[in-house]
Amino acid sequence: MRVVFVSNSLDDTKKLALMISKNLFVGSVITLDGDLGAGKTTFTKFLAQGLGIKEEVLSPTFNILRCYFSGKMPLYHIDAYRLEDQINNDIGLEEVIEGDGVCVIEWSKFIVSLIYEPLNIQIIITSSNSRRFEISSEYSKYFxxxxDLKEMN
Ligand SMILES: Nc1ncnc2c1ncn2[C@@H]1O[C@H](COP(=O)(O)OP(=O)(O)OP(=O)(O)O)[C@@H](O)[C@H]1O
Ligand SMILES: [Mg+2]
Structure with a gap:
């Protein structure tokens, strides 16, 4: 199943992220892909707000994983950009992917074999302030x- 959402502003992206955050559950896994500057971290910040997270959400690029525990469930934010193909199982990312909260993964293509039953979000830059979000999943738990998202645009 696949839905397209057109965002023409940060406010639109926030609306989308808040709507998605309402429908998440323990074990939700979201992959976020798209070019540098597409809005993956921006979307995650709004998603975190929707989960009631109080801390500032920072890009995990240099840390690979950042964890937030102040919301209604834990948020694990992974940025796999620097892992490229050099993943090894010692890092323990599987524990937070399908862990006790929500896991959001930027640049998921670099750790594809670790990812379990995701909701996939592809963000396409259409102009400086506009983004096309292609949201899809083959798993019925996200249907x-x-x-709900179909009704939005
Ligand atoms: N409609 C929009 N939705 C989301 N972000 C937007 C939108 N319009 C402009 N932007 C801007 O695009 C930028 C997105 O940057 P962000 O760091 O979120 O990208 P990213 O996909 O995480 O990049 P990276 O791959 O480097 O981690 C921000 O500066 C944001 O303000
Ligand atoms: Mg980012």
């Missing part, structure tokens, strides 16, 4: 969420 209610995808149906």
């Amino acid at each position: 209610d969420l995808l149906n």
